[in-house]
Amino acid sequence: MAVIQAIDICKKFGDLEVLHNVNLDVEKGEVVGIIGPSGAGKSTFLRALNHLETITSGKIYVDGHLLDDRVNGINRTNLPKKKETEILLEMGMVFQRFNIFPHKTVLENVALAPQKVRKLSKPLAEERAKELIARVGLTDKLDVYPAKLSGGQLQRVAIARALAMEPKIMLFDEPTSALDPELVGEVLSVMRSLAESGMTMLIVTHEIAFAREVANKIIFMSGGEVLEHGAPRQLFENAQNEKTRAFLNAVL
Amino acid sequence: MEKVMEILRQMSGWVDPLVKSSGITLSLSVLSVIIGILGGTFIALGRISKNKLINKVCGGYIFLFRGTPLLMQLFFIYYALPLAIPAMTLNNRFVAALIAFSVNSAAYQAEIIRAAIQSIDHGQAEAARSLGLTPNQTMFLVIIPQAIKRMIPPIGNEFIMVLKDTSLVSTIALVDLMKRTSQIQSSQATALVYLPSAVIYLIFTGVFTWLFNRLEHHHARYE
Ligand SMILES: Nc1ncnc2c1ncn2[C@@H]1O[C@H](COP(=O)(O)OP(=O)(O)OP(=O)(O)O)[C@@H](O)[C@H]1O
Ligand SMILES: [Mg+2]
Numbered sequence: 001m002a003v004i005q006a007i008d009i010c011k012k013f014g015d016l017e018v019l020h021n022v023n024l025d026v027e028k029g030e031v032v033g034i035i036g037p038s039g040a041g042k043s044t045f046l047r048a049l050n051h052l053e054t055i056t057s058g059k060i061y062v063d064g065h066l067l068d069d070r071v072n073g074i075n076r077t078n079l080p081k082k083k084e085t086e087i088l089l090e091m092g093m094v095f096q097r098f099n100i101f102p103h104k105t106v107l108e109n110v111a112l113a114p115q116k117v118r119k120l121s122k123p124l125a126e127e128r129a130k131e132l133i134a135r136v137g138l139t140d141k142l143d144v145y146p147a148k149l150s151g152g153q154l155q156r157v158a159i160a161r162a163l164a165m166e167p168k169i170m171l172f173d174e175p176t177s178a179l180d181p182e183l184v185g186e187v188l189s190v191m192r193s194l195a196e197s198g199m200t201m202l203i204v205t206h207e208i209a210f211a212r213e214v215a216n217k218i219i220f221m222s223g224g225e226v227l228e229h230g231a232p233r234q235l236f237e238n239a240q241n242e243k244t245r246a247f248l249n250a251v252l
Numbered sequence: 253m254e255k256v257m258e259i260l261r262q263m264s265g266w267v268d269p270l271v272k273s274s275g276i277t278l279s280l281s282v283l284s285v286i287i288g289i290l291g292g293t294f295i296a297l298g299r300i301s302k303n304k305l306i307n308k309v310c311g312g313y314i315f316l317f318r319g320t321p322l323l324m325q326l327f328f329i330y331y332a333l334p335l336a337i338p339a340m341t342l343n344n345r346f347v348a349a350l351i352a353f354s355v356n357s358a359a360y361q362a363e364i365i366r367a368a369i370q371s372i373d374h375g376q377a378e379a380a381r382s383l384g385l386t387p388n389q390t391m392f393l394v395i396i397p398q399a400i401k402r403m404i405p406p407i408g409n410e411f412i413m414v415l416k417d418t419s420l421v422s423t424i425a426l427v428d429l430m431k432r433t434s435q436i437q438s439s440q441a442t443a444l445v446y447l448p449s450a451v452i453y454l455i456f457t458g459v460f461t462w463l464f465n466r467l468e469h470h471h472a473r474y475e
Contacts, residue, residue: 050382051381052378052382085384088382088384089384092382093379095375095378095379097373097375099373099375099376099378099379100379101376101379101380101394101398102398102474102475103397103398103474112383112393113383113384113385116385116389116393117383117384117385117389145473145474145475146474147475158379161383162382165383165384
């Protein structure tokens with residue numbers, strides 16, 4: 001069964017339709033790379049899954065639960081707030097600009113939500129946070145404030161922070177685009193090991209080489225639509241759509 | 253030499269009444285700024301609120317109290333309000349002044365606090381939300397702690413304005429530092445009294461400027 005099932009997602013900002021009938025099935029453990037030109041609606045789609053944007057119409061199932069069912073902006077799910085939060089917590093999100101809390105140390109950043117949302121005791125939350133911070137290779141930075149960290153380190157903290165809520169799915173919106181080239185590798189390697197551990201991942205990225213290596217499936221979006229999808233090999237080497245080929249020619 | 257000694261002796265006689273009267277100046281400004289911060293926080297949250305009614309009411313409050321003279325607000329609370337509603341008669345002049353200064357300061361501080369809150373990158377709230385924090389948790393654990401540092405300098409500025417504006421209380425016959433100064437000036441027919449009085453004002457503003465700088469520094473420790 002699909003962990004994420006998005007059916008005919010449409011999203012309008014006023015009169016501007018930025019998503020048009022987007023469909024996507026993501027299986028458990030699958031890594032999906034989403035590529036496409038700027039303004040294609042990639043971020044909007046990812047944010048819609050996580051309710052950072054409200055879709056205009058379509059259905060979203062997460063782990064079998066109906067999270068969204070909208071027609072012309074009208075919600076038909078009647079999901080209680082508590083249930084909605086619970087379903088949303090199945091998804092962790094990593095942002096292009098990290099969005100680390102600057103007034104909290106690395107440890108506090110990672111331990112905050114488990115304490116406040118999952119109601120874990122502070123010692124337990126911190127113990128788990130330390131394990132995750134070790135996993136992203138930042139044990140020596142536990143008590144450091146974010147201002148002292150590089151972009152690559154910040155993004156690794158952001159990944160640990162999202163993982164602390166024990167999501168089943170991780171959403172990445174261009175996690176390396178704001179990084180200096182020499183810092184991209186450390187973030188990708190954390191993501192690679194996460195993929196190897198069986199995490200279900202949706203990654204919007206311009207790192208074509210990485211997508212090709214790690215993803216099981218590639219989605220090409222343009223103008224608010226999914227124009228092509230398929231296995232990386234097929235899509236990168238034998239794209240069917242004119243626009244996909246033009247895009248790949250431009251970025252490769 | 254003789255003359256200088258004479259002046260110094262005269263001035264030392266003023267210090268005691270001036271310092272005593274400055275208690276009103278100081279307590280009035282400190283209390284109204286503190287009450288103003290508390291009230292201003294609620295009004296600021298109201299201004300940010302998506303609830304249209306709360307938003308409008310808070311906007312109206314700010315418009316009213318920033319848009320009319322403080323002196324008028326003071327007179328209104330002390331003289332006019334008791335005429336309209338006898339139960340609102342405030343026999344205590346200090347309480348009347350405190351109310352007027354607090355409600356006025358709250359309006360200014362609401363705008364300071366709102367601006368500071370809204371200056372925090374929206375990504376912070378999005379990250380908090382994606383971690384499951386409620387809107388209240390997001391506001392009080394993530395946004396406000398970062399906004400505080402940005403509020404401190406303008407609130408310090410506001411404090412100094414209030415400290416000086418308290419001189420208006422002489423109009424309702426409350427004897428603050430300024431009132432005492434002008435009493436001495438007219439009874440002894442010497443303008444020299446402005447000197448020690450100004451020094452007391454400067455000590456207050458100096459100490460509080462230093463205090464607010466320390467506070468700002470403390471809140472910037474993570475940067
Ligand atoms: N809040 C908003 N209000 C209005 N229009 C928006 C808003 N957010 C995004 N858009 C528009 O929606 C379209 C899709 O934007 P989106 O950010 O999803 O693209 P993207 O594929 O992520 O692009 P990029 O590669 O540049 O990040 C763009 O035309 C953008 O201008
Ligand atoms: Mg984007």
